[in-house]
Amino acid sequence: MQTFRTEIENPVVEKDIIDLANKIELFHKGKIDEEKFRSLRLARGVYGQRQEGVQMIRIKLPYGKVKSNQLRRVSDVSDEYSRGRLHITTRQDIQIHYVDLNRTPELWAELEKDDVTLREACGNTVRNITASELAGIDINEPFDVSPYADAMFRFFLRNPICQEMGRKFKVSFSSSDDDTGLSYMHDLGFIAKIENGVRGFKVMIGGGLGSQPREADVLYDFIPTDKIIPTMEGVVRVFDRYGERKSRAKARMKFLIKDVGLDAFIELVEAEQNAIELKTVAIDADVYPVSKPVSVEAPQVAIKDQKAFELWKSTNLIPQKQDGYVAIGIKVLLGDFYTDKARLLADLVEKYAAGEIRLSLRQNIVIPFVKEDLVPFFYTELEKLGLVEVGYNKAVDITACPGTDTCNLGIASSTGIADELERVLKAEYPQYLTKDDLVIKISGCMNACGQHNMANIGFQGMSVRTPDKLVAPALQVLLGGENLKNGKGAFADKVVKVPSKRGPEALRRILNDFEANANGKTFYEYYQVTGERYFYDLLNDLQDVTNLTQDDFIDWGTNEEYVKEIGVGECAGVVIDLIATLFFESEEKIENATVSFDNKVYSSAIYHAYSSMVNSAKALLIAENKSTNTHAGIISQFDELFVESGKINLGVSFSELIYQINKNAPTEAFASKYIESANLFLDKVRTYRSPKPLKGAK
Structure with missing residues (x-):
């Protein structure tokens, strides 16, 4: 392998980036199949583009909050590795296009210097956690949902339970009953509520768009804030185990809810709590870094066109619950803006507001904490940048x-x-x-x-x-x-x-x-x-x-005659079903389990071991040309084909062996025993497949 230096202080992040660099090298050498490599790079925010030979990079920005230093860092990266254009998505991410695959590890390393990640921005993972862009300043909110969205993001980032699901999983937080986070169209949506003086959320599940849009069901009318992470962990575990994996068109949460029924799904989620280490996770909103507006004297400015200014104020100023402040909405045509303007915007909000911007679900920008007497000054400065188009979030603001x-x-x-x-x-x-x-x-x-x-x-x-x-x-x-x-x-x-x-x-x-x-x-x-x-x-x-x-x-925006060209979709990764690759992956998962065990993160160790056993069972089923739609299906089929027939002796059924995961608390003793079971199971299936070492196996 080539030596790649990241200069990243966080060893977990550094290992992740180096691993991407190594996998790119193995891919170029033909050691990793293209489909498998696609799955791996997607989980690291590297997405194939319509144009051959270049990648789209999706930068994960939880709940759309971007600090000034982060915006400057993203701009520098776009200039160095792309073409200086930033695209805001409807999930509050930023995308940059036309990036050379070989440069993605160093691009990622540069972003991480300001705590910006690509991890799980694409692929079969928990995607960017979105929220109302006015969270913390919304005049209708019972409380600021930002600390809870942030805690959720951090808990599930790199969490082994959501790295290789059947499809992507989308989560939103809404500040109030106005549901500006659009909970009804998410896999899991949270709407802020207060009951009897207790902060909590109404929880929606199973919503989605696509070719078959579905309105979300109510999972719980109210749960306190310390239950949101265990609840989501249970939901994700069930989705990972029972979600469709063969047909991508049916692999979203909405189809699982439709198939099993909401009541049965809730039973599965509640049964899964046995395996969850933390039954409650207290989220201290008081330690969350609160936006702190600067205190500056308003510079005197002359408004050239008072009528235009008044129209802009009527459409682009947003009331804020903090006295003396307003937010400014910037209408960004099609979500595209450029790094020269982004840097100047970062400087402006750092010096005269709270040093941050918010990206909206409608591909716009919000500047919070603008002192009311600074509005004329902001207008003149934004006018210089061409960012005073009227109609923020109005009918003319097309997504x-x-x-x-x-x-x-x-x-x-x-x-x-x-x-x-x-x-x-x-x-x-x-x-x-x-x-x-x-x-x-x-x-x-x-x-x-x-x-x-x-x-x-x-x-x-x-x-x-x-x-x-x-x-x-x-x-x-x-x-x-x-x-x-x-x-x-x-x-x-x-x-x-x-x-x-x-x-x-x-x-x-x-x-x-x-x-x-x-x-x-x-x-x-x-x-x-x-x-x-x-x-x-x-x-x-x-x-x-x-x-x-x-x-x-001739389509809009082009002078060429239309040709219908549809490439391979990468909205979620496709996992390669090569037997040798699966066995190799099983080994890697056991290694990850051992690392987690040594770090005393027993819940992660157990889930890595579980994933290894499912992977190993899947390899044998595929060798027998059997369909492998869901984890639960793999487990039952393996019992039927290999254990009940006597072809492989486990001492117990495979179901009994593997389903210990949701019947035992994640203790040190159980984690140790479960990892040992995964090792023994891999040895048995590998021996059954071939007494000789398989290509790719150690």
């Missing part, structure tokens, strides 16, 4: 994923049509600059990274085929989504599919009808009265593909 710009799964351009629709709104519907009860969102494919199916008006990238079999870019038009608050939501109906170049006309018809007939209703209320058929009839003629022009075959 869009990168689509065909960089994403492998993009079918049609989402950024191009978003740009055009914003132009239409500003030019033809100026009243929507200040309207905040209409939400428009766009995704480039059905995976809904742009959250199109929870918008009032949504567009999804598709393609359409003409009678003579020519293919043109298209948009599915969806209507009627809404955040109904307190964990409730409505998902949009698919109404019509139109060629992309007719997207603006579809929007015009929808808005013109709404303006003429809504009579003061919100769009959601109006849609509930009119319904899907009404708008189908209004838009139906736009679906006609017998009369397309040459322009219809």
